[in-house]
Amino acid sequence: MRGALAARQGKVNIRRPVRYGFKPEDLDLTYLVIQEGQALTKSDASLALLGEFKKPWSLFRVLRIVPRPIRDGICDIVAGNRLRWFGEEKDCLLPIPNSAIAS
Numbered sequence: 001m002r003g004a005l006a007a008r009q010g011k012v013n014i015r016r017p018v019r020y021g022f023k024p025e026d027l028d029l030t031y032l033v034i035q036e037g038q039a040l041t042k043s044d045a046s047l048a049l050l051g052e053f054k055k056p057w058s059l060f061r062v063l064r065i066v067p068r069p070i071r072d073g074i075c076d077i078v079a080g081n082r083l084r085w086f087g088e089e090k091d092c093l094l095p096i097p098n099s100a101i102a103s
Contacts (some may be wrong), residue, residue, distance in 0.1 A: 043071030 017024055017032055020039035026032075033045035033060040040048050043063075063071065079083075 043068065046075060047071075062090045 016034070017027060017039075020032065022032060022035070022039070029047060030041045033040040033048050047061055047064055050057050052058070069089050
């Protein structure tokens with residue numbers, strides 16, 4: 001899977017969720033990953049994204065063996081606490097081309 005991350009507010013992204021049965025405002029509550037024509041959310045989306053990273057992150061794909069309701073429950077806990085645990089940044093980090101983050 002190769003792709004790009006884009007803001008929910010982007011003009012292109014308004015149409016894409018609708019094709020997969022989501023309303024654009026649904027993306028206020030979750031993010032959507034399209035992989036091989038299938039819409040993924042929650043833990044499926046997270047594991048799909050992690051699978052694209054270099055090791056050791058890509059090894060987290062093995063967590064797909066955990067039943068989805070358990071994985072999604074953990075995602076809900078993390079989502080509900082992420083700002084408290086990790087803080088909130090005013091600005092987003094944009095990777096520099098050819099940097100370790102971008103590759």
